[in-house]
Amino acid sequence: MNILYFAWLRERIGLRQEELAPQATTVGALMDELAARSAGHASAFADRSAIRAAADQELVELDAPIAGAREIAFFPPMTGG
């Protein structure tokens, strides 16, 4: 599974993306699993309310299942326009 990071999550983690085979079955559990990977990850995932997620480029809630997804992205609330 390809995990993508954008904006300050990318900066804190120090990676644009990483490939892994997570144990987690939901987006929220994946965040817990990722937070344990490094101090940067822990800092990025410290405040869940400030993070949005997309599975295969569609916005999803934290309780959404991740089975079958090829790409999960984490990012802060959008600020386009």
Place this chain on the structure above:
Amino acid sequence: MDIRVQEAPFDAGAELNAFTAAAGGAGAVVSFSGLVRDVAGGLQMLEVEHYPGMTELALREAAEKAAERWNLVNVLVIHRYGVLQAGAQIMMVATASRHRAAAFEAAEFLMDYLKSRAPFWKKEVTGQGADWVQARCEDEAALKRWNDS
């Protein structure tokens, strides 16, 4: 329907003229241009990051929703990414419809939608350092009103 996510600058006047010329059957064209705003301390640059692939999907979904709900003749959305200077054109939206109320409402809906649903993030760089622009609760609330009406 014309959706563009690009790094290059664009000429909003020329885009609007071309859009208007092609808006056959329309009685109204509304357009909105977004410019890079200066900030306290002086903006040195604005960095716009996006999620390639998802951005185009999100904008197309917004344009399709607007076209269907307001029965639009045509829709244009252009949004830039990369490094931009204060005063630069960052995005534009144009809508064409038979009547003006639909064109105005659809343009507002598109703006509200892309503020909270299109994966763009802005970082302001000033003499004091660099800061990610915070999302505003009002933007989310602005989008919700379209579900209620």
